[in-house]
Amino acid sequence: MTSQWVAMMLLISSVYSGRVLWKMKERAINVQEETVRELLTMNTDTTLRPVEGDIRQPLDHFNRRNTRTFPQRFFINEAYWKHPHGPVFLYIGGEGPLSEFSVLAGHHVTMAKQQGALLVALEHRFYGRSIIPGGLEPQNLQYLSSQQALADLAAFHQHISQKYNLTYRNIWISFGGSYAGALSAWFRGKFPHLVYGAVASSAPVQAKLDFSSYTTVVGRSLMDESVGGSEKCVKAVWEAFAAVEAALLRGEETQVGKDFSCCETPKSLEDQTELLRSLADIFMGTVQYNEEVGLLTIARLCSIMTNQSKAYVEGKEAYDRLVRLAAIYRTMEKETCLEVSYEKSILDLNTTTHVSSGYRQWFYQTCTEFGFYQTCEDATCPFSRMMNLQTEIQLCPLLFSIPQHTLPSNIAFTNLYYGGDQPQTQRVLYVNGDTDPWMALSVVRNGTNKDKHRAILIHSSAHCADMNPTRARDRASLLQARQEIESLVEAWLKNAAQEHMI
Ligand SMILES: *[C@@H]1O[C@H](CO)[C@@H](O)[C@H](O)[C@H]1NC(C)=O
Numbered sequence: 001m002t003s004q005w006v007a008m009m010l011l012i013s014s015v016y017s018g019r020v021l022w023k024m025k026e027r028a029i030n031v032q033e034e035t036v037r038e039l040l041t042m043n044t045d046t047t048l049r050p051v052e053g054d055i056r057q058p059l060d061h062f063n064r065r066n067t068r069t070f071p072q073r074f075f076i077n078e079a080y081w082k083h084p085h086g087p088v089f090l091y092i093g094g095e096g097p098l099s100e101f102s103v104l105a106g107h108h109v110t111m112a113k114q115q116g117a118l119l120v121a122l123e124h125r126f127y128g129r130s131i132i133p134g135g136l137e138p139q140n141l142q143y144l145s146s147q148q149a150l151a152d153l154a155a156f157h158q159h160i161s162q163k164y165n166l167t168y169r170n171i172w173i174s175f176g177g178s179y180a181g182a183l184s185a186w187f188r189g190k191f192p193h194l195v196y197g198a199v200a201s202s203a204p205v206q207a208k209l210d211f212s213s214y215t216t217v218v219g220r221s222l223m224d225e226s227v228g229g230s231e232k233c234v235k236a237v238w239e240a241f242a243a244v245e246a247a248l249l250r251g252e253e254t255q256v257g258k259d260f261s262c263c264e265t266p267k268s269l270e271d272q273t274e275l276l277r278s279l280a281d282i283f284m285g286t287v288q289y290n291e292e293v294g295l296l297t298i299a300r301l302c303s304i305m306t307n308q309s310k311a312y313v314e315g316k317e318a319y320d321r322l323v324r325l326a327a328i329y330r331t332m333e334k335e336t337c338l339e340v341s342y343e344k345s346i347l348d349l350n351t352t353t354h355v356s357s358g359y360r361q362w363f364y365q366t367c368t369e370f371g372f373y374q375t376c377e378d379a380t381c382p383f384s385r386m387m388n389l390q391t392e393i394q395l396c397p398l399l400f401s402i403p404q405h406t407l408p409s410n411i412a413f414t415n416l417y418y419g420g421d422q423p424q425t426q427r428v429l430y431v432n433g434d435t436d437p438w439m440a441l442s443v444v445r446n447g448t449n450k451d452k453h454r455a456i457l458i459h460s461s462a463h464c465a466d467m468n469p470t471r472a473r474d475r476a477s478l479l480q481a482r483q484e485i486e487s488l489v490e491a492w493l494k495n496a497a498q499e500h501m502i
């Protein structure tokens with residue numbers, strides 16, 4: 001089923017700070033969910049129907065006197081399991097709702113077929129349906145953390161082991177992408193007695209307050225000719241943002257607002273920053289998902305940004321091309337106008353009534369654990385300097401009463417607790433694409449001695465691309481990476497079987 005790959009994008013939720021980026025992810029998920037649903041309804045093979053259920057989890061694993069619980073959603077696919085000793089492949093949910101596709105499509109499903117594995121997947125606490133009533137209230141968000149999430153996985157391991165009478169002979173391997181990729185690595189690191197090996201795709205294991213290297217890699221990828229970028233392209237992007245900034249500085253915000261079809265005129269400095277961030281998000285989202293989601297690609301974006309058409313007014317080309325790109329983006333997203341209100345943005349994030357998007361929860365985790373603020377604080381950033389750290393971190397006190405000055409120590413603790421990008425893990429495979437901005441916070445080099453094969457860096461590949469099933473148009477580097485992952489997983493399972501015979 002070659003078109004199965006589309007399902008995978010549902011699973012590889014990704015970490016963002018910008019609103020447009022978050023929207024691009026959500027739209028990608030919706031489009032793909034539709035496609036996969038159509039594919040599955042055509043599929044009459046009923047053995048493929050996964051089991052869905054809930055497990056009662058303690059709200060606080062680390063305070064056994066707190067007796068509150070929450071229902072955590074899981075999915076199981078038994079179709080490929082070699083009963084009774086076949087391995088168990090655990091798919092870990094991240095910062096968004098999990099669907100049945102987590103056990104139906106993706107490279108881990110392909111590998112489950114090869115290895116006769118039982119497929120199980122767990123939704124992350126406080127996302128999707130796995131949340132208590134009022135879960136988004138600040139006093140309840142205290143139970144949202146990666147540490148609690150790992151403890152959930154441990155309890156889920158026990159639940160599945162009991163349900164299927166599993167023994168030490170059923171070898172567990174964990175999988176995840178992006179934040180969930182980090183969880184996959186950390187689960188193996190913290191619970192080596194539960195999971196034998198872990199694949200961590202595009203996993204930002206190093207927490208970082210000012211993630212300015214994100215925009216640095218975006219600039220580098222826009223320059224990368226192997227994916228359709230060029231130096232001319234980056235230069236054009238840089239000029240375009242400088243032109244918009246200059247226009248705003250001259251007080252032409254009404255015209256700028258009209259040109260970019262903003263929902264309201266960006267009058268305040270905050271709204272202007274919001275506009276520039278939304279425009280930058282189009283580039284970031286495109287680079288991050290290059291050639292995977294099928295919306296914009298780096299090549300298309302660069303052809304728009306370097307268009308030599310005579311139609312553009314001389315001296316204003318860079319600006320006009322960005323206007324055109326924004327229009328193309330709006331058409332694709334079916335948006336009538338570009339949202340630039342900072343106030344609205346805060347209101348959205350402060351809403352505690354609907355859970356679906358996950359944006360508020362994720363923002364909470366950036367304040368308490370990870371940072372990851374994609375700023376333009378580095379000189380190599382091709383966007384606007386107005387996208388600074390301060391505009392991001394001031395939301396932590398506004399939304400959650402988390403003082404700004406506590407952020408550095410929150411993030412330092414995360415790195416202390418997990419080991420950052422120098423983890424002493426064994427049998428954790430870190431997979432990254434070299435055009436993906438998130439690679440800057442992952443493990444991209446092999447270790448020494450025991451850890452000689454721990455990193456795969458895929459040339460010209462985007463965020464979590466390895467997790468998708470193979471497509472006809474995949475690059476050779478990506479195909480080879482998937483084969484390497486398969487070989488390593490197979491080697492782990494063989495090793496484990498041998499260990500158990502002794
Ligand atoms: C697990 O073992 C129990 C008791 O031996 C048995 O009744 C049950 O059917 C087994 N379950 C599975 C899924 O094999």
Ligand SMILES: *[C@@H]1O[C@H](CO)[C@@H](O)[C@H](O)[C@H]1NC(C)=O
Binds near residue numbers: 303307309311
């Ligand atoms: C270049 O711009 C012109 C005028 O806006 C447009 O007609 C043409 O399709 C553009 N070409 C590309 C490759 O975007």
Ligand SMILES: *[C@@H]1O[C@H](CO)[C@@H](O)[C@H](O)[C@H]1NC(C)=O
Binds near residue numbers: 347
């Ligand atoms: C967020 O909502 C809470 C509770 O409704 C309110 O007290 C607080 O002032 C709001 N914060 C912002 C920045 O709107």
Ligand SMILES: *[C@@H]1O[C@H](CO)[C@@H](O)[C@H](O)[C@H]1NC(C)=O
Binds near residue numbers: 444453456457
């Ligand atoms: C790590 O080592 C393996 C096995 O030798 C190799 O295939 C892989 O390309 C190396 N990874 C990196 C990032 O150098």
